[in-house]
Structure formats: C-alpha cells, structure tokens
Amino acid sequence: MKPAKLVMGALVSALLLNSASLWAAPEVNLYSARKEALIKPLLDKFTEKTGVKVNLVTGKADALLTRLKSEGKNTPADVFLTSDAGRLHRAEEANVLQAIQSKELNASVPASYRDPEGYWYGLSLRARPILYVKNKVSPETLSTYEALATPEFKGKICIRSSSNIYNQSLVASMIAVDGEADTETWANGLVGNMARPPKGGDRDQIKAAAAGQCVIAVANTYYFGKMLAGGDAAQKTAAEKLAVFWPNQKGRGTHVNISGAGVTAHAKNKDNAIKLIEFLASNDAQSWYAQVNYEYPVREGVKPSNVLAQWGSFKADNLNLSRLGDLNSKAVMVMDRAGWK
Numbered sequence: 198m199k200p201a202k203l204v205m206g207a208l209v210s211a212l213l214l215n216s217a218s219l220w221a222a223p224e225v226n227l228y229s230a231r232k233e234a235l236i237k238p239l240l241d242k243f244t245e246k247t248g249v250k251v252n253l254v255t256g257k258a259d260a261l262l263t264r265l266k267s268e269g270k271n272t273p274a275d276v277f278l279t280s281d282a283g284r285l286h287r288a289e290e291a292n293v294l295q296a297i298q299s300k301e302l303n304a305s306v307p308a309s310y311r312d313p314e315g316y317w318y319g320l321s322l323r324a325r326p327i328l329y330v331k332n333k334v335s336p337e338t339l340s341t342y343e344a345l346a347t348p349e350f351k352g353k354i355c356i357r358s359s360s361n362i363y364n365q366s367l368v369a370s371m372i373a374v375d376g377e378a379d380t381e382t383w384a385n386g387l388v389g390n391m392a393r394p395p396k397g398g399d400r401d402q403i404k405a406a407a408a409g410q411c412v413i414a415v416a417n418t419y420y421f422g423k424m425l426a427g428g429d430a431a432q433k434t435a436a437e438k439l440a441v442f443w444p445n446q447k448g449r450g451t452h453v454n455i456s457g458a459g460v461t462a463h464a465k466n467k468d469n470a471i472k473l474i475e476f477l478a479s480n481d482a483q484s485w486y487a488q489v490n491y492e493y494p495v496r497e498g499v500k501p502s503n504v505l506a507q508w509g510s511f512k513a514d515n516l517n518l519s520r521l522g523d524l525n526s527k528a529v530m531v532m533d534r535a536g537w538k
C-alpha cells in the first residue's frame with residue numbers, strides 16, 4: 198500500500214469511528230436495588246418510547262451504595278434507584294448523587310416525597326402502619342405509634358430490629374414531631390412492650406403475630422400486600438389473620454416512606470438519566486410500578502392496586518422525607534439507648 202492510501206485509510210477509519218460513536222444507540226446505566234422482575238418491563242417500555250437503551254445492574258441496596266462509593270468517578274452508573282429516604286440521604290451524604298433540575302419531576306412528585314435540592318425523587322410510596330390480629334385486638338384500642346408504649350400493650354408487640362432502616366426512619370419521623378427526649382421515653386416503653394427480642398424481617402413479625410407470639414406487628418404495607426396476594430398459601434393464611442390499622446389519623450398521619458432514584462454524581466448520560474426518572478414518575482409508569490410491588494403511587498390521581506384499595510384510604514404524614522435522613526443518626530442513638538436490639 199502506498200503512503201497516500203495509508204493516510205486515506207486512516208482518515209476513513211477515523212471518520213467511521215467518529216460516526217460510530219455519533220450513531221451509537223443512546224443509553225443509560227441504572228443501578229437498582231429493585232429486583233429485575235419488578236422493574237425490567239417498565240425499562241423496556243422506556244426504551245420503546247424514547248429509543249434509549251437501559252443497562253440494568255441489580256443488587257442489595259447497601260451493597261450498591263458501597264459499589265458506587267468505591268467506583269467514584271469511574272462508575273458506569275447514571276441513575277441509582279433504591280428504597281427508603283434514609284438510604285437516599287446516605288447516598289447524597291456520600292457524594293454519589295448530584296442535584297438535578299426538572300420541572301416535570303417537580304410537578305409530578307409531591308414536595309414531601311423528593312429532596313428539596315433535587316438529589317433524589319420518590320417514585321413509589323409505602324406506609325408503615327400497625328397490623329393487629331383480628332380476633333384478639335379491637336381496633337378501638339389502637340390510636341397512635343406513641344400509644345404502643347403504654348402498659349396495656351405489655352408483651353404484645355412484634356417489631357424488627359433497630360438496625361433496620363425502616364424502623365430508623367419511623368423513629369426519625371417521631372423525633373421530628375415529638376422531639377428527641379419524648380421519643381426516647383417512647384422507645385423505652387416500646388422495648389418494654391415487645392413480645393420477644395427483635396428478629397427477622399417485616400414478614401416475620403406478621404407471621405409471629407399469626408402464630409400467636411404477639412397480637413400487634415409493625416410492617417411495611419407492601420410486605421403485607423405480597424403475603425396476601427403473592428401466591429404463597431401459608432403466608433396468605435397467616436396474613437389473613439391480621440388487619441391494617443392506620444395510626445395517627447387525628448394528628449400528623451401514618452408514617453410513609455418511598456423508593457426513589459437520583460442521578461449519580463459522575464453520570465456520563467445525564468440527560469437520559471433525567472429522562473428515565475421522569476418516565477418512572479409519569480402517569481403511565483406510576484400505576485404499573487406501584488402495582489407490581491404492592492406500593493402506592495407517589496403522584497396523586499393514580500389508583501392503587503385492589504389489594505391496597507381494600508385497606509381504605511388514609512392520611513399520610515406530610516413530613517418532608519429528607520428530614521428522615523437528617524434525623525437518622527439521632528434515631529439510631531435513641532433506639533440504642535433504649536436497648537432496642
């Protein structure tokens with residue numbers, strides 16, 4: 198080959214390479230603590246609608262955050278999706294998220310369910326009500342989370358450990374309204390009323406109540422929904438012994454939390470990352486997204502699934518969920534001092 202041809206050849210391949218990258222299919226990389234089956238069909242819809250391919254990595258919430266931190270600037274992730282505002286706050290504190298501006302998200306996600314600065318946005322809602330064994334507790338005797346610390350509930354309550362973010366967020370929501378000192382007094386009373394030392398997850402508290410170990414369980418709504426409708430006969434039988442009581446209806450409302458997402462600090466596909474979160478908050482996506490995991494939609498006007506609808510509507514605490522993150526370390530200390538295992 199003559200030199201001129203070589204140069205031409207190099208030029209042509211450079212042009213080809215260039216156009217290849219220009220023509221590369223647009224994509225977005227998602228780290229999701231939500232399991233593939235619970236999000237993939239929606240991601241496919243997003244790709245169908247926008248032409249943006251989604252590369253999905255799933256994992257446990259805390260492991261994904263550790264991975265984001267250790268990957269730093271080199272992370273391939275553009276979006277981080279996880280459960281609990283407390284965890285999203287941890288991600289923000291760890292500098293793995295960036296604040297974004299989106300008129301669409303500000304319009305679709307109510308203010309209390311998103312970070313005030315735009316670091317994360319709630320995409321689905323879960324409540325943490327009181328569940329009671331139907332033939333053993335009269336709902337008239339129930340009122341608030343606070344009342345669970347009174348002597349009449351001695352030895353009657355099942356609740357999981359204080360190392361769990363859902364309980365940390367519940368206690369943080371109480372510190373926000375009752376103050377630290379009163380919440381600690383409450384936690385002392387609650388620990389004294391536990392039927393057994395905390396063990397297992399939310400479903401295990403419901404199972405223990407059904408098995409007669411306690412008469413009250415505190416658990417997230419989607420676990421209860423999954424037990425009732427998820428197709429496991431033993432879990433269904435257990436869950437059917439319990440009913441939902443919405444606490445604090447005369448006051449601030451029942452404690453709620455979210456699963457949500459934020460754009461990563463080093464996102465290489467920032468525009469597509471924002472597009473994906475906007476899509477997940479859209480009307481179309483909301484009902485599907487909430488239904489498959491027995492969660493509530495974050496936006497108003499979208500109907501919850503039939504399983505959830507049968508528990509009736511309730512007043513949710515409208516505390517800005519970013520406060521749960523702010524108060525997380527105080528909550529952990531309060532629970533620790535109260536001897537909540």
Ligand code: FE
Binds near residue numbers: 280417
């Ligand atoms: Fe969970």
